[in-house]
Amino acid sequence: MTSPSLEPTPPQPSRVPPSSGATTLTGMVEMSEVEGGCLVLRVGTTTYELMGGDPAVLRPGNRVTVQGEVNPNVATICQVGPVFEVASARVS
Numbered sequence: 001m002t003s004p005s006l007e008p009t010p011p012q013p014s015r016v017p018p019s020s021g022a023t024t025l026t027g028m029v030e031m032s033e034v035e036g037g038c039l040v041l042r043v044g045t046t047t048y049e050l051m052g053g054d055p056a057v058l059r060p061g062n063r064v065t066v067q068g069e070v071n072p073n074v075a076t077i078c079q080v081g082p083v084f085e086v087a088s089a090r091v092s
Contacts, residue, residue: 021069022067022068022069022087023067023068023069023070023084024065024066024067025041025043025048025065025066025084026043026063026064026065026066026092027041027042027043027044027048027063027064028041028042028061028062028063028064029041029050029058029059029060029061029062029063029064030042030060030061031060032047032049032078032080034078034079034080035077035078036077038076038077038078038080039058039060040078040080040081041064041066041084046081046082047080047081048070048081048082048083048084049076049078049079049080049081049082049083049084050066050084050086051071051074051076051083051084051085051086052068052085052086052087053066053068053086053088053089054089057089057090057091058086058089062091063091063092064089064090064091064092065089065090065092066084066086066087066088066089067086067087067088067089068084068085068086068087068088069084069085069087070082070083070084070085071083071084071085
């Protein structure tokens with residue numbers, strides 16, 4: 001017969017699911033010079049850090065429309081705004 005283990009179980013990281021539903025944004029792609037450069041989308045007065053997407057479309061100077069989701073559970077080196085996970089992008 002085996003006795004139960006008395007070693008504590010390490011805590012598991014919690015994960016909050018990303019926001020539900022896709023969002024569509026239209027704005028200008030820029031390269032932020034923070035921490036060596038990060039791709040951002042300026043929409044009015046809001047700046048989103050872009051994650052993923054087609055690099056041929058998401059080029060600095062392009063006006064684009066992107067679909068995807070804001071993910072509040074992602075931390076980045078640049079920390080220039082909310083992270084927007086791009087599912088699709090097109091020049092507009």
